[in-house]
Amino acid sequence: MSNRTDPDRALDNERLAKFLERIDRGDKIEADDWMPDDYRNQLIKLISMHGVSEIMGALPEKEWVPKAPTLRRKLAIMAKVQDEMGHGQLLLRVVEDLLAPLGKNRDDLLQDLFSGRLKFHNVFHMEAPTWADAGVIAWLVDGAAIITQTMSLETSYAPYARALQRICAEEKFHAQHGESIVLELAEGTPAQRQMLQDAVTRWWPSLLMFFGPPEGGTVSSNQLLNMRYKIRSQTNEELRQVFFHKYVHRIYHLGLTLPDDTIRYDEAEGVWHYQQPDWDRFVQIVRGNGPCSAQRLRLRKTSYEEAKWVRDAMLAAPRAEHMAGGRL
């Protein structure tokens, strides 16, 4: 057992021992099952961050929804952003069940988001100044997300695994949608290619950061605890390596370059060597000091606050839903 969990408590607590046996057996945990507090807390932290990232992630892409160049692209990106909001909704429902015994709800989560206590993915703090950014986000950010989410399909928490099954299926379409945008630009005019190259260069450090800091670095993380509980099965670095395997050659194949002269695959070691992104900057970004953090949080916060009257109306409305669909 990892020394990061509390061994004294494990000894004292028969329930914990049984819980860990279940985990070791590969049992899946359901929302109503007994679970230790740190398991619940890790799940809340992980899934609420995932959920709120989906929702905050809609904002940089939303900027490009009306501007998508053709009718076909407009329809595709509208569908994509709608899916992301749907994922957010699905995940927040999973978190709501975990929060319920603590007497908390979705409103508390959103308040935590506004106060900065609840973080969202570093990538969604960044600027998306061109159409190529919309393509790169869908191709590589969603591609990176597929890698982490595919790992999490095996998570010990069953409701999260079920949500992820649907999410992963849809994310694959998103990555294809992104790849299609990127290919069109890569095969396009010099200006289109330049727009694409700039976007790849701009997004590269954020993509590396997406997987989180490596263990043993200056930034602490909860990956080992999460692995003990089989909430996840691979480290940040292992996932980043999967990303390199999958994408570096594809990026080169499009005739694009990466802003890292040192990146290379070591056949003997079976490992990609690369230039570490600035992890201090990563910490700053997820703390809400990224280039677009304040603006996007303000968007979310303003709309939430200004719609309070609507939520009040929803609570007060007699079950109007049953009447819907009646004659006009």
Place this chain on the structure above:
Amino acid sequence: MSEHSYVETAEEARRNPEYVRALQELLFQAADDDYILAYRGAEWLGLAPHIEEDVAFSSMSQDMMGHAAMLYEMLEELGAGKADDLAHMRSPDAFRNAIIIERPNGTGDYADQPHYDWAYAIARYSLYGVFKQIRLEALAYSTYVPLAQAAGKMQREHHYHVRYWHMWFKRLASSTDDARARLNAALEQVWSDIGELFLLGRASASIVGFGLIAGEDDISQRWMNATRNMFASNGIDWPGDWGVPVQKGREGQHTDDLAQAVSTLSEVYRLDPAASW
């Protein structure tokens, strides 16, 4: 060509330039209404009062954008130009949407300090929704068969939109005093523009003469009957005679809000309309 003769294909329609002119005019009205209102819907993305609402709203905006695309493609077949050029390269005075469609969601830009009004959204979409339903029902009898068929397809999706907006209309009308007051204020705002929706523009006589759609009075009467019922069943007072805006959107006169919308919608396409995107 008599008003009762049906036209089965674009090719057949193109043999009669007057018919095509009237048809194009009508198609631009319907396409531009859906296109610009889908844009207004897309501006709401991520900002709706509830995440569930965001998903539903976004789905409807997609349907509307899809309907617009279908109609622009129909225009392309009729020789009006490439569908993407029609959506992105026309100047605002070539747009035929009603002014109510282009009105902003509130103040501010969609990516910077938007202060959008959900009550206005509900009022506008509900009343437009009723109108669109009636327009689609009328188009199902159009002498232009491809349009009649497309109207059938759109009706199946639009049916759900109307239900959704109607549910919200009821919710706001029957919940808090605040919500009801906001809905009434929004309806007043919508009411001052709504009369233009029913107009068919300069080509009205030939549009109706060719049997492309029922006349303005017929459509507005049907709309009024449906809307009166909707108001009565929700205890909303009938606001009386409706207004029309100063500009005639159906004739290509628009506000700066449309110019701004079109410029946003076409920002990327205009970088290089000849390129493949």
